[in-house]
Amino acid sequence: MxxxxxxxxxxxxxxxxxxxxxxxxxxxxxxxxxxxxxxxxxxxxxxxSEPTVEAAKFAELPDPCSSVAAKTVKSLVPSAKSKNGTRGKSSDSSARGSCSWNGLADKGVKGSQYRWLDVGFTRFASDQTLGSGAARAGEDFTKQVGKTEATDGAKNVKSEPVTGIGDQATKVTYDQSKADEDFRYTTIVARTGNVVVVVNYNGAGYAGSKTPTAETILKGATMAVKDAVAAVADANGSKETGASPETKTSNSPSSSATTKKSD
CATH class of the missing domain: 1.20.5 (Single alpha-helices involved in coiled-coils or other helix-helix interfaces)
Structure with a gap:
């Protein structure tokens, strides 16, 4: 134990x-x-986090019927039916707008001179999915130039970049016959920031009057588009003095979403 x-x-x-x-x-x-x-x-x-797209440069569009100076309109369409222009319809005036002027100057036994001028604006907003307003406007710029070059019945079509107008600009000149009359046309498509401006100017001689020269029509379209581009800057409280800081070295053809009116 x-x-x-x-x-x-x-x-x-x-x-x-x-x-x-x-x-x-x-x-x-x-x-x-x-x-x-x-x-x-x-x-x-x-x-x-997704990269933020660049903010749109312009938030407003000018009144299209006031975008071309009165003295310019008087010079280009001396016998305009309406000096104040005819406003195009738009469901959203902050995104698009247009105005046109036309008239027939009777010169008696020397015949008559017909002129048509129209200006259109399209503004693109920056969108996280679609891209910056400037990039979207650049794409539309290209489309509008191509659309003008493909105008039905256009002859002797010539396109060329233009410097000193907005960020990029292209002029398209051509001839067209209507009702047995020969017309001269110039369309200038310009982009300033996120806004595309399209100016159409054309003319014809009636009753024995001579068809206006290509140089005359080109000069008139250039005067009008410079007024219109400057009007975009003025509408947004800035001053347009030619090309803006974002101007690229290339002026590849592009386009705008405004619809060209028939003469």
Missing amino acids: HRSAPRLTRILACAAVPVMLVVAGCSSDSDGKKDADASASASPQVTK
């Missing part, structure tokens, strides 16, 4: 060893999990 007590003590001591190891093992796993959680929470959270 005296010998059994020490033996019992040894058995209990050995039985306690696995329990202690289990407890120690659990404690170690718990500490490891806490360290991992702390490390994860300390790591920086990376968030992806």
Whole structure:
């Protein structure tokens, strides 16, 4: 009996060893999990953001019927039916607008001279999905030049970049016959910032009067488009002095969304 007590003590001591190891093992796993959680929470959270498109340069369009100076209209269409012009319909005047003038100057036995002038504006807003207003206007610029070059019945079509008008500009000159009369045409498509301007000017001689020269019609269209481009800047409280800072070196043909009116 005296010998059994020490033996019992040894058995209990050995039985306690696995329990202690289990407890120690659990404690170690718990500490490891806490360290991992702390490390994860300390790591920086990376968030992806889409690049912001460039803000549109112009927020407003000018009154199209006031965009060409009165003295310019008088010079180009001396016998205009309406000196104030005929305003085109638009569902959103802040995005697009147009105006036209036309008239027949009777010169008696020397015949008559007919003239038509119209100007159109299209403004493009910057859009995160569609791109910047300037880029969108550039695409439309190209389309409008191509559309003019493809005018039905146009003859002797010539296109050429023009410098000193907005950020990019292209002139398209051509001839066309209507009702047995020969017409001379010039269309100038210009982009200033996020706005596309399209000016059409044409003329013909009636009752024996000579057809106006290509140079005369080109000069008139150039006068009108310079007025119109300057009017965009004025409508937005800035001053247009030729090409704006974002002007690129290339003047690749582009286009505008205004619709050319028939003569």
